[in-house]
Amino acid sequence: MGSTIMAGDGMAGTTAVIGLGSMGHGMAQSLLRAGFAVAGYDPAPGVAESLAAEGGRAAASPADAARDAAVVVAVVVNADQTEAVLFGPDGCADAMAPDAVFVSCATMAPDRARSLAARLEASGRHYLDAPMSGGAARAAEGSLTMLASGSAAAFARAEPALAAMTGTLYRLGDTAGQGAAFKMVNQLLAGVHIAAACEAMAFAKREGLDLGRVFDVITRSAGNSWMFENRVPHILEGDYAPKSAVEIFVKDLGIVVDMARASRFPVPVAGAALQMFLMTAAAGMGRDDDASVARLYGRIAGLDLPGQD
Amino acid sequence: MGSTIMAGDGMAGTTAVIGLGSMGHGMAQSLLRAGFAVAGYDPAPGVAESLAAEGGRAAASPADAARDAAVVVAVVVNADQTEAVLFGPDGCADAMAPDAVFVSCATMAPDRARSLAARLEASGRHYLDAPMSGGAARAAEGSLTMLASGSAAAFARAEPALAAMTGTLYRLGDTAGQGAAFKMVNQLLAGVHIAAACEAMAFAKREGLDLGRVFDVITRSAGNSWMFENRVPHILEGDYAPKSAVEIFVKDLGIVVDMARASRFPVPVAGAALQMFLMTAAAGMGRDDDASVARLYGRIAGLDLPGQD
Known part of the structure; x- marks a missing residue:
């Protein structure tokens, strides 16, 4: 020491x-x-x-x-x-x-x-x-x-x-780099789980389900994730003030796909999630909370989500 | 009664x-x-x-x-x-x-x-x-x-x-149908989370990380999901005897994308995950455990995962 x-x-x-x-x-x-x-x-x-x-x-x-x-x-x-x-x-x-x-x-x-x-x-x-x-x-x-x-x-x-x-x-x-690599594996999962949570909640709205009930059921079922529990309350409240911004996962999933491409490794699920963060940033929500991916689906499909614009 | x-x-x-x-x-x-x-x-x-x-x-x-x-x-x-x-x-x-x-x-x-x-x-x-x-x-x-x-x-x-x-x-x-719709929202998330867990673990192997350590870190971090905790032990043990088969999510994510298409709603993340289950089934692993999606990435990229063939 x-x-x-x-x-x-x-x-x-x-x-x-x-x-x-x-x-x-x-x-x-x-x-x-x-x-x-x-x-x-x-x-x-x-x-x-x-x-x-x-x-x-x-x-x-x-x-x-x-x-x-x-x-x-x-x-x-x-x-x-x-x-x-x-x-x-x-x-x-x-x-x-x-x-x-x-x-x-x-x-x-x-x-x-x-x-x-x-x-x-x-x-x-x-x-x-x-x-x-x-x-x-x-x-x-x-x-x-x-x-x-x-x-x-x-x-x-x-x-x-x-x-x-x-x-x-x-x-x-x-050696330096190993901590970074573990973090990128975490970010791959975290980014996919946020995008999936947003896609699932918007899909549930399209199907006419009560979103509070969906949150209740999913958080006690096999579809749960740390990110679902953490981010879906932002969707339920329509609160897109940035706790963590869309741009963070544009960056972090961008690093994941760059790393994977450099080592000739396919990451199609992370790639699809990255495109959703990019679309959300392209639609002007890059500095808003990353749960804004749900708001993007809502805009595209004309859903009446809480706080939908 | x-x-x-x-x-x-x-x-x-x-x-x-x-x-x-x-x-x-x-x-x-x-x-x-x-x-x-x-x-x-x-x-x-x-x-x-x-x-x-x-x-x-x-x-x-x-x-x-x-x-x-x-x-x-x-x-x-x-x-x-x-x-x-x-x-x-x-x-x-x-x-x-x-x-x-x-x-x-x-x-x-x-x-x-x-x-x-x-x-x-x-x-x-x-x-x-x-x-x-x-x-x-x-x-x-x-x-x-x-x-x-x-x-x-x-x-x-x-x-x-x-x-x-x-x-x-x-x-x-x-009315009948509402239980089914809630279940399909759960299956969208569950299927994406299994595919993401498999992609992340195979990516971690490509990056040279100790997979047991990755499991330990992720299950205590924001990248965790119910499915990650449940399915990754199969990957660590190389045990692909079917607890739940790949074909189940070929079916269930298939229903999700059919429902979404019928109501003109895009589900690109679920769609990417479905393609991975289909690829795994196409490679002959349809009746094996759904964690076999990791084994598919391993085959494609020549990784030395446990139980890799």
Whole structure:
């Protein structure tokens, strides 16, 4: 375990959190609660300052955030943003202590994770590939699931900060890319299940069924899924304010089909689901909640779903 | 409640069970345990006799089974078999008591359920549309889920027998066809989830992941589904002995796409899943377990899955 990191006794080390959206902000709060000094950075004006009001330090750039940190956690959307955080203008890679660890939480293709890790590790620093599962509520509670892979040294250095942020930490391999691959398998399933839930609910409406009753029956039957339980209430309430946007699965199923094509592997079910997210984005709902796929079916077929436009 | 039916006091009425496969036989056992006299029929030689050894009566035809019965339960595969049981040679419709109820458990299109009900009800007899959820173990325990619809009279007459067979009885409407429609929404989801589980596990193998670990991670993550939990162990064990055969979802997703096409409603995700079941059947695995869709991906891509041929 890194000598500069001591969690749980009020003298924990400094952790940088780069990207203070709903996930990153919650993770920073969990770290503060566990006694870590937290330096936060977000490109949006005023966001880092609100973390400062909660006891953190508002940093002016990724490099500034990383300066004193033993652990740098990047909570951004994709591989390109992660690369910019590390190696872009005012990036954190060169500012990190020589033995610090970078914890990458974005969902990305395993190849991208491997290449970012190799570039950072060439300088002696450590890289943990650590995509997450769980939403903003679990981020704020410190009970996220992380699907992590990396060297023993990367795990050892990151461990106290990870303990503050996660409820379940999977150790999925000793090199970057493995965590990413597990996450993409999860995203294949999650994306298909959302699209299927939306297709099934719209189909049920077309058949004249009471949708609340359908939810009740399906959640107690073999057709249930985690996503059906989680997303169908948005359809029943006609509430398409984004908890997770359509564009997330345009991206994530896009990565799945790219990976599969690169390795000459067919994924026709994921491919069909991706087309539904793309259609929903094409119809102008890309930034709305991903249950909007049901609203698209509703528009196409003239259904009177709750909140239908 | 029908005057001829008294359950739970050792003087329960006679129930006929037509179709004594793994589901029907278990349901007949549950009825015997609850004190019903049971007359059983199955076209396969010797099957009804094995029910007789357990205390039932071996009937020689659907008509013979139905002769003394207040409730006739048909546990066959599809609408055509149900129609033959009712109206075919030695069918039970004319043999049923004038106020008896026919309980139809096969999964079928709502239109077929409506038309069978109308034909039987024209003679004054009652029809309950009652597709089921739950496998052979729950049939034998008397803890099936039934998605039922029909007239108040049909429910009242069937109720004591249903209580012996089910753990959960949904009352989904007052006409035949509604139970069937709910069941088809469930089958859309169940079929897509099986195909997605198989696609995801084969994709994970292609990516070099440890499949046991994938099962462990996914069942605790947002990508989980009832079918993933239930079917992926077959893939991990390479055990494709049929618990539920590929042909079942060729049929059930076939009904879904037929219903959807008839009402001019697109179901592209269910359509993609159906094609995978068809491909698996085309490759000679139609009678094998439906997790064989993973084995098809494995064959196509030359993967070394457990039990791969």
